[in-house]
Amino acid sequence: MKKEKDVANLRKEWLLFKGALFDHELGFPTIPIVVNDVRKSIGSFQKIGIVYVDVIESIEIIHGWQKFDQILLRLANILKGLRSDLMHSEDIIAIKASKVGGFIVFIFSKDTDEEVDKEFMKTIMDALQERIFSRTEDLRRKYLFPKTICHVGMDFLYFDPVVRFERNLYSAIDRAKNNAYSQTTSFWERRNQELKRIIINNDIRTVFQPILNLGNGDITGYEALTRVSSLEFFNDAETLFSFAVQTEMILELERICRKNAVKMVKYALKNKKLFLNVSAKGVMDPEFMDGKFMKGVEDTGHSVNDIVLEITERLAIKDIELFKSAVKKLESSGFSVAIDDVGAGYSTLHTIAELRPTYLKYDMALIRDINKHAIKRDLLESLVPFAKKINSTIIAEGIETKGEFEVLKEIGIEYGQGFFFAKPGPLLRDET
C-alpha cells in the first residue's frame, strides 16, 4: 500500500514537472521533456530530421507581444494540421521553451521503417512553407511583413556515441535554425522557378468579363483577365503579377497572357472590342513595335482596331515623356488605349491629362456603394465634364448592385462591367 502511494507521488512529481515545462497555450511540450523520447528513437534510426520554425522577431518589437502570440498560435495550429496529415505518430513537435516560441519538429522515419532522408524532409518543408504562406495572408498583410512572417529550416541529428546526446541535440537544433535563415531566400527562389515554369508552359487561365453599354445593355467588348491555375505558390493573379514586377519578369508574363487571350477569342469577338491589360512597363514591350503582336492579332482574324490596351500603373511612372511617346506610337499603329483603375493607386490625373486615353476605367472601389455615398457620387460627376473635354469615355468597373447601376445611368456613364451583369468566365463561341 505504501509502495503504491510512493509510485503515485513520483508520478505526481513528474507530471508537475512536465506541466510546468509544457506550453499549455500552444499545446506543445518544450525540449527538456521530450529529450528522452528523442533519445529513444535515435537508437533505432541513427538519424533524425529536425525542422525549425522561427517567427521574425521584429514583428514583436513593432507590434507587441500579444500580436506575436497570435502568430505563434496560428503556426501551432498549422503544425498540428501537418502532424495529422503528413507525419507519423512517433514524430514529435516541441517548442524551445514555454512562452518563447521557436517550433521544433523531430522527424524519425520516412515510412515506418525507412530512415528519413533529405528528399522526405524537403517534402515536409515544402508542405509547411506552402501552408504557412497560404494560411497567414491576413497576418502578413496586417503586420506589414508581406513575404513571410517566419523562417523555416532543417538539418539532421546523427547518432554519435562520442558526444553527449543533449549537446548533440541542441547543436543540431541550432543548425536547423541557422538553415532557416538561408531558406527564406530559397523559398523566394522556388516561387521564382514556379513563375518561370508558368511562363514557359503557358500555365494560366484566361477568362472574359463583358463590358456593357449601360444605356441599352449591348455588349461592347470583353476584358481579358488572368487566373492562376496552380495555387501552390501564388494565391491569385494579383500576387502573381506583383511578384513578376518584383522579379523583372512582368514583360514575359504579360506576353503569354495577351497571347492566350487573343488565341481564345479567335472568331468569337464579332466586332466587339477586346480589352487587354498591360502594365506601364509593358507598354514599351518591343513586340508591340516590331509587329509580332499585331501579326498574332491578325492571324486570329481580327484587326488591331479591335484591341484596347488597358494600362495599369503598378509603379509610379518615372519618365512620363518616354511613356507618353510609347503610348502615342501604339495609338498610331491602331490600338486604342484605356487607363485602368482611375481614382486609385498610381493612376494620376497627371497621366490622364498627358495621355488623353480613349477610355477611362473608373476604379471599382469608388463605384462600391456609390448610391449610398453622396461624396463618391459627386466625385464621379465632377469627372464627367473633364472626360468629355479630353474626349475620353468612362467605363465603370466592378458594378455589383442594381443601386450602383442606376446611379451610374443617372450620372450618364456610358459603359460598365461587374458581377451585377456577369462574372468573368469563358467566352462562348455563339455568344452575341
Add this chain to the structure above:
Amino acid sequence: MKKVLVIDDEKDILELISIILSDEGIDVYKAENGGLGYDTAREIKPDLILLDIMMPELDGWEVLKMLKIDDETKRIPVAMLTCKTETRDKVFGIQEGAIDYITKPFSPEDLVARVGAILTKANGRENR
C-alpha cells in the same frame, strides 16, 4: 465523498489532477473532450466541474453554455482551467456562469485550496 469531474484534452493534466485530488479523498472523474464531459456531468452529477477552455471541437465555453442551459446540470459549479492570464477571459467567464479560474500550470497546494474553497461554499449554500 465529494465528486469532481475534470474535462481536459491534455491527458497529463487529467492524470495529475486526479492524483492530487484523490489524495484529498475526493472522487475524481475524467473526460478527455467536451462532449464526453457533458455526458458524464449529466450522469454522475458531480459537486464541481473543472473545465479546460482550449479544447479541439467543443471548447470550454461551448461546454459551459451547454451545462448552464441544462436543468440537470445548471446548478453544478464550474471552474475554468486556463492558460491565459488576461482579465478579458475572466469577465467573459463570470458572465457565462463560471465561478473560478485555475491557471495552468498550477501548484498542487493551490489546486487543493481552490477546489476545497469552492466545495465548502457550495455546501454552505445547499444547507441553507
